[in-house]
Amino acid sequence: MPLDDLSLDLKPASAPRPELEVMTRVLRLPTRSLRQARAITRLQLDRLSPLPVADTVFELAPLGHEAGETVYALGVLRRSALADPAFGAQRIVAVAKTVGGQDVVFRFRNAGAVDDREARWLRHAPRAAMVCLGLAAVALAGQLRAEQWRERRLPEIAAEQRLAARAARLVAQQAAARADWAALGRTDAATRYLCAATRIAAVRPDGVAVTGAAADGQRVSLTLAPGTDAASLVAALELPPAAGAQTLAVTFPSEVCG
């Protein structure tokens, strides 16, 4: 037989596991909750177990339901039996029994067992470290790449936005300029001023003396020289009478010279 035969077991032979004496009985409890059933059993353990309560380990296993009650198999074990070195590394000790014609497995908690959870978890630590190393390398490379991309893109975006803002400003200025130009398209202050001068020349061929004039896109106002009969001029021009006490003012509203 070759030395590397797979059937060759080089591990030291484990010590034989001692037989555990589990006393069983059937319980009917009015709850389906295993937690509540355990609490009820713990309260009545002195009556249910022939052993001293301090030296008793028990476990329940559900068997079924009958008439609104749940049937449990109660397994009772002497605590000192779990102190055997064979169970030293087992935090859960499973014992199979037949109760009420059904096979049940009681899983007793061995409070005195060595807690080897850390060692079991740590077996995966080197592999986890390698995976995390790979993830960290990928993430670092991604961060580096993202930072370079941001440093390159932000100035580009700022330049694009400056250009867009400039173009938008130009468009707005152009629209405003065209609107201002178009607003004076039909009549501007010059045409109104000439209209007023023509109308005055029609009624007063010799002209009138003015000390001031103002014309814009809406109206033309003339301030007559002192001594001028403004009322007769307004009447001759068929203008609406001027409001207020400005007797020397003649106003051509937009309806007259429009």
Added chain:
Amino acid sequence: MTRRTLWLNRGAALAAVGLTLVALTSALAAGRDLRAVTTAGDRPGGAPITADKAAPWTPGRPLLRRNGATAEIAIGEHLNGRLAELGLTVLAVDASNLRPLGGGLHLAEVRVQALGDAAASAAVANWIAVNREAVRLKSLTLGLGPTREGTVALVLLMVIA
């Protein structure tokens, strides 16, 4: 598991935790960078450029061409000569407001201070009315100065190239 292996595994677990933190920090930093670029790209750079919704615009002929000179100088020289022919003595010309009209044309808003009487003002109004495809009068104010001479203030819109 020997004691040495146990401690090695503990070190590996600690390294795994540290590397996980490094990976998370890097991922968050990369996310921040992406977010910064996305936010900067979404920020509006100005009013959207839309088609001109104003009144239909037909480009007119310009009143003058700058020919390399600044608008203020070109407009000042042109108005000095033209308004003097019409009887106004130009004191000041302000043509600082220059806006684009499109097609290489610009609209200048010109404020003119001048000395002159009502007849000169009427001549200017007449000249503007004749050339209204290139110049329009926004406002005209005629008054008397402190020495009783006539003063004229004009606000013109001029199309220049």
